[in-house]
Amino acid sequence: MATSSLLEQRLIARIEREGPLSFAEYMRIALYDPESGYYAAGTPRIGWSGDYFTSGDLGDFFAHCLGRQLWQMWEELGRPQPLRVWEQGARRGELEVGVRAWAEQEQPAFATALSYRGLDLHRGEDILSAEVLQQLREQEGVPHVILANELVDAFPIHLVEVQQGQLYEIYVGLEKGRLRELAAPPAPEVVTYLDRYCMRWRSFPNGWRAEINLEALRWVELQASLLRRGFLLVIDYGDRASRLYRRTRPQGTLLCYHKHRVNEQPLARPGEQDITAHVNFSALIDEGRRHGLRLRLFTTQRAWLEHLGIFEELEQLRRTHFSAADQERATDQGQIALLRWYNLRQRVLALTDPAGLGNFKVLIMRR
Ligand SMILES: C[S@@+](CC[C@H](N)C(=O)[O-])C[C@H]1O[C@@H](n2cnc3c(N)ncnc32)[C@H](O)[C@@H]1O
CATH class of the missing domain: 3.40.50.12710 (Rossmann fold)
Incomplete structure (x- = not known):
């Protein structure tokens, strides 16, 4: 059976x-x-071979924007050494790989400070269990950023x-x-x-x-109790009540x-x-406030990615990796570059599509 x-x-x-x-x-x-x-x-x-895909499956753009966001948070917190980031519902750490790659390339000092801890049920870590998180906090220290992409919806x-x-x-x-x-x-x-x-x-x-x-209410309360000075970042589909x-x-x-x-x-x-x-993001915001968090940002994924430079990164790639698409368009090489470029651009359009992933919501709360 x-x-x-x-x-x-x-x-x-x-x-x-x-x-x-x-x-x-x-x-x-x-x-x-x-x-x-x-x-x-x-x-x-x-x-692609599973039941659905998430933003991180559409190339590195999403993880790179997340990297920029974490770097800004690190600066705002006064460059703590280390910056402890807990990603909850981290799958196999796919986002972490992209964040690290961006940090090593663009912000080496931040990359050195970054202590990124992924948690997932697949690794036997149930983040709905207060004991699991409290124990981690005791072992590894107080987190500065707790983030969850497409976790709360489950x-x-x-x-x-x-x-x-x-x-x-x-x-x-x-x-x-x-x-x-x-x-x-x-x-x-x-x-x-x-x-x-x-x-x-x-x-x-x-x-x-x-x-x-x-x-979700219990979860926000627990996260608020774990943070001393730092951020809660939640990305998911949903809206205000x-x-x-x-x-x-x-x-x-x-x-x-x-x-x-x-x-x-x-x-x-x-x-x-x-x-x-x-x-229901109103519930997360209200519950966060009830437990001492302040609302920093509530916006769409499209606006968030745009603010974090997704379109600039795309343009930059065109100049550095796909110049053949402009300069040698009549050649095979130029055509291949153009097709590859279309593929990348399509991924960015999917991530920012107002009728799709772009309408996901991004919530940042701060203590
Ligand atoms: C939709 S996936 C998102 C994965 C990843 N954040 C991403 O952006 O691709 C949700 C993940 O959350 C994990 N998850 C769901 N409930 C969980 C829980 N209570 N504790 C730990 N992980 C959980 C699942 O195992 C799954 O890997």
Whole structure:
């Protein structure tokens, strides 16, 4: 029997024994189960041959901009030696490689100061565990920058649905021995969450759905407690609450990724597909402020990359590596240079596309 079926059987056995699971608990098992969860099992299924790709898979531009951002932070903090950066959800350290390459080439003093620590479930490090992070802080020292790219969207979320002006929470139960959604009264912290953002969900149409990421609140609180003087940098898809939780977005933002195909069936293939929801950045900002962080920047990935010189880097490359595209265009060499250049330019356009990655949000908070 395939691993996914085994996980499904275990989920079914647990629900038979203990009753329905909140969607958050179901998602926690489907993604994080140590043996068969999507993130815990085997190798990362990210990149061109996996289920989806991230900004860092589109060449070095993203990591180089991140390098410039970290360098600016280092300067602002008075050039600490070392600058401790913790990347949470770091996969296999792909971004670190790009950041280091940029630093060694462009800012050697910063490269020497940079102490970059990647953490990921694939290495057995669960950043939702306070013990894991506290222990690291004791062993390696207080971090100056905590960063996370496309991490918070994978935290287990509670699902809610409006019916006749009432809020229900979606649980995972059983019907004829198969996993099925069922609606029941929500947990109190789920109800109060939506009311914090003054949403008029009571007047929303039947079937209107939203995701509630309580884990993100706990995570921000924990990060704030880890920082003494430094920055929290979060990049992800999502938006402010007022734009996320809208009457005109009745189905919420929950999506699953399997082999570069998107679906809306989170109960299919537990452990075999990624499950994500857009991030409520208002919640991160409010929670950060509640725990002593100040808002430094909230913008789109496009604006952030532009500010950090992505287009200048592209132009620079054209001059230094692809001059044949301009000077010898009629030759084979010139044509090859031109095609390679188009390829690079396309990557930058994808990273900054306002209808795609460019609309991801970048949040920087400071203590
Ligand atoms: C979408 S990937 C992003 C990877 C990387 N940041 C990038 O930019 O390509 C999310 C990563 O977060 C990791 N992850 C998710 N939840 C985690 C947790 N609770 N603790 C540690 N890593 C986690 C996953 O294993 C995965 O590698």
